[in-house]
Amino acid sequence: MGILEVRDVNKSFGGLQALNNVQLNVEEGSVHAIIGPNGAGKSTFLNCLVGRLTPDTGSVTFNGGSLLGITPHEINQAGVARVFQTPEIFGDLSLLDNVIIPTFATRDGAFTLNAWKRADQDKEVREKAEHMLEDVGLIEKKDFIAGSLSRGDKRRLELAMCLVQNPKLLLLDEPTAGMSRADTNNTIDLLKRIGKRGITKIIIEHDMHVVFSLANKVSVMAQGTVIAEGLPEDIKGDPRVQEAYLGGAHL
Ligand SMILES: Nc1ncnc2c1ncn2[C@@H]1O[C@H](COP(=O)(O)OP(=O)(O)OP(=O)(O)O)[C@@H](O)[C@H]1O
Numbered sequence: 001m002g003i004l005e006v007r008d009v010n011k012s013f014g015g016l017q018a019l020n021n022v023q024l025n026v027e028e029g030s031v032h033a034i035i036g037p038n039g040a041g042k043s044t045f046l047n048c049l050v051g052r053l054t055p056d057t058g059s060v061t062f063n064g065g066s067l068l069g070i071t072p073h074e075i076n077q078a079g080v081a082r083v084f085q086t087p088e089i090f091g092d093l094s095l096l097d098n099v100i101i102p103t104f105a106t107r108d109g110a111f112t113l114n115a116w117k118r119a120d121q122d123k124e125v126r127e128k129a130e131h132m133l134e135d136v137g138l139i140e141k142k143d144f145i146a147g148s149l150s151r152g153d154k155r156r157l158e159l160a161m162c163l164v165q166n167p168k169l170l171l172l173d174e175p176t177a178g179m180s181r182a183d184t185n186n187t188i189d190l191l192k193r194i195g196k197r198g199i200t201k202i203i204i205e206h207d208m209h210v211v212f213s214l215a216n217k218v219s220v221m222a223q224g225t226v227i228a229e230g231l232p233e234d235i236k237g238d239p240r241v242q243e244a245y246l247g248g249a250h251l
Contacts, residue, residue: 003028003200004049004169009058011044018044019055020224026169026217031191031201033211033232036221037244042204045221046171049202050082051075063168079168083158083175091147095138098146099129099160106165129164136160136190152183156190163194172203176210188213212236220244 004026011019018041026032034042047053049060051072060067067075090098103125133139136156141149146157155175162170175191176184184207191214195201205211211218211232218235220228222244228235235241 002026003063004202005059005061006049007059007061009045009048009055009060011041011048011053011055018224019048022058022221022224022226024219024226026200026202028200029198030216031195031203031214033203033205033215033218034221035205035208035211035218035235040221041224042221043173044224046082046173046202046204049075049171050080076165079166080171081162081165081167081169082171082173083155083162084173089146089154089157089161091145093146094143095133095146095149095157096126096129096142098157099132099164100125102161103129103132103164132160132164135163135194137186150183152179152186155179155187159190159194163199167199170199170201172201172205174205175203176205176207184210 002025004024006022006024009019009022010017020041022041022045024032024034034045036042044053048055049067051067051070051074054068062075062078062080065078067078067080070078090101093101104122107125130139130142133142136159138153138156138160141153146154149157159175172191176187179187188210191201195214201214203211203214215232218230218232219226220235220238220241227244228238228241230238
């Protein structure tokens with residue numbers, strides 16, 4: 001039994017079948033990459049996991065319970081956190097306040113919009129948020145306004161906002177998209193470091209350097225279905241994958 005079990009998931013948009021009988025089994029503590037060409041259905045699949053979309057048929061079981069028929073907030077409370085392609089941060093607040101908000105919410109549950117200002121005075125919350133910023137290498141910028149950060153730092157901040165919620169499963173949607181090679185390598189190092197905490201991760205990524213640096217297992221999607229699955233070194237040499245993913249070029 002994996003921590004996440006996906007069975008026979010289908011999703012259509014009008015006449016277009018975006019997901020076609022998707023099966024996935026993610027082992028607890030693993031880093032599971034999902035790769036595939038543009039339009040393969042990767043984002044649609046991720047959206048089905050976090051409740052942004054509802055599959056037409058199939059089941060999604062996480063940690064023994066179904067993720068279907070519950071709200072995105074309930075999915076988050078069940079221990080699933082997602083880092084988006086476009087970082088979802090509060091651009092006009094400081095980095096520290098950005099991390100204080102989810103730290104406070106995780107400890108105290110739902111809260112009113114202005115309550116986080118009180119959280120700022122809460123020593124325990126503040127220290128936890130600062131510790132998290134230290135973990136992702138942003139502590140020196142804690143008083144900067146988040147909107148002024150580089151793209152790489154914004155993603156690092158969003159990661160801190162997710163990690164402070166102590167997720168069991170972290171979904172990373174192209175975590176290095178648009179980053180310089182130096183920022184990409186920093187992100188790989190950071191993800192390796194947080195990997196040591198045993199959080200299960202699903203990574204959707206186009207950059208094969210990132211995939212092969214981090215993943216224990218790779219699933220390849222094409223035309224809405226999983227066409228191959230295995231260890232990164234096996235996937236690299238799989239002719240079906242070469243064909244589907246890069247039109248025959250070598251990974
Ligand atoms: N909301 C939607 N309405 C209609 N069609 C959609 C919608 N979302 C996705 N699609 C279509 O579903 C298919 C799968 O798209 P999806 O974005 O999941 O692919 P992807 O593998 O994530 O691609 P990329 O790597 O380019 O992000 C595509 O043909 C896309 O045009």
